[in-house]
Amino acid sequence: MGQITTWDEFPTVEYVRGVYRQTVSGEKTMMTRIVYRDGVVIPEHSHEAEQIMLIERGRLWAKVADEEAEVGPGSLLVIPSNWVHAFRQLGDEDVVFYECFAPIRLEYLVGFKGPDPSLGMMHKAFDASNESDRKV
Secondary structure (H helix, E strand, O other): OOOOOHHOOOOOOOEEEEEEEEEEOOOEEEEEEEEEEOEEEEEEEEOHHHHHHEEEEEEEEEEEOOOOOOOOOOOEEEHHHOOEEEEEEOOOOOOOEEEEEEOOOOHHHOOOOOOOHHHHHHHHHHHHHHHHHHHO
8 A cells, every 4th residue: 555545445344333444544643434334323432532523425413522413414523532422323324424533543453453442432332322221
């Protein structure tokens, strides 16, 4: 891979059910291309990396701290380090968006051999989400 490339050069990984991710990274910044399929719900979570998102296609309900909105193509979300955020796919159309992270998230790199703190965090959030669903 050269310095000028396309997304076709990068593998797609199903990160959690219905969430497909491609990742490219420099030394200090990384970008992902994400596709949500089949009614994805990402529960509240946070991480050290700052995150900037650009929605290309589809619609999401998004929550960043206390702010909630329905977002679609052209929407930008700026998520500071350690701020709680959550997402839910709206409608049947795939949602496609791009994210930039700084610092890079090593666990997003294909072939990374260490623990994936994001998956642990996501599983805890999904478990908590499922617990509250059962209490209703």
